[in-house]
Amino acid sequence: MAKVTLCTDWLDVCSGCHMSLLDIDENIVELLKHVQLLSSPITDLKHPPKEGCDVGILTGSISNDHQEAVAREMRERAKVLITVGDCAVFGGICAMRNFFDVEEVLRRGYVETESTEPGSAIPRSPEIAKLYPQVRAVDQVVKVDLHIPGCPPPSQALWFAITELLAGRTPVLTDELLKYD
Ligand code: SF4
Numbered sequence: 444m445a446k447v448t449l450c451t452d453w454l455d456v457c458s459g460c461h462m463s464l465l466d467i468d469e470n471i472v473e474l475l476k477h478v479q480l481l482s483s484p485i486t487d488l489k490h491p492p493k494e495g496c497d498v499g500i501l502t503g504s505i506s507n508d509h510q511e512a513v514a515r516e517m518r519e520r521a522k523v524l525i526t527v528g529d530c531a532v533f534g535g536i537c538a539m540r541n542f543f544d545v546e547e548v549l550r551r552g553y554v555e556t557e558s559t560e561p562g563s564a565i566p567r568s569p570e571i572a573k574l575y576p577q578v579r580a581v582d583q584v585v586k587v588d589l590h591i592p593g594c595p596p597p598s599q600a601l602w603f604a605i606t607e608l609l610a611g612r613t614p615v616l617t618d619e620l621l622k623y624d
Pocket residue numbers: 455456457458459460502503527528529530531535536593594595596
């Protein structure tokens with residue numbers, strides 16, 4: 444049987460969700476028997492191929508124009524799109540900045556933090572991604588087929604979702620799977 448092709452990328456994240464995916468430990472070996480990874484943020488190939496893939500996984504919220512382009516490309520090329528983690532599903536911790544004006548956020552980040560060198564300025568190069576006024580969850584921008592919340596989701600929840608999908612079932616995530624002790 445042909446392997447399921449998988450592409451994944453991260454948007455506005457701390458990367459913890461992808462670390463949780465790696466936390467499935469030796470199940471990665473089992474996973475690779477069924478799944479072919481075509482692109483990811485930590486491999487040479489970063490973009491899903493034009494020919495498309497079976498499953499796309501996005502972590503992180505959409506906070507700037509670059510992240511929106513990444514999400515739209517993944518949506519166009521993946522038959523099934525899954526969001527993983529509270530940032531992708533709800534906006535998560537990234538959306539805390541939605542209470543502030545973008546200029547305030549940039550000034551705090553680049554000029555006012557306690558560790559910032561005096562005299563620092565907000566970078567304004569047109570090559571830098573443009574921060575949006577509001578952080579959005581992925582499904583506020585593109586259609587999402589499955590959400591897996593959590594910050595990050597426990598690796599057993601991710602493994603359960605993956606194995607259910609591979610078995611041709613829609614994963615139903617219980618509270619038990621999503622809780623932390
Ligand atoms: S949901 Fe939590 S772990 Fe995942 S990227 Fe956001 S802050 Fe990091």
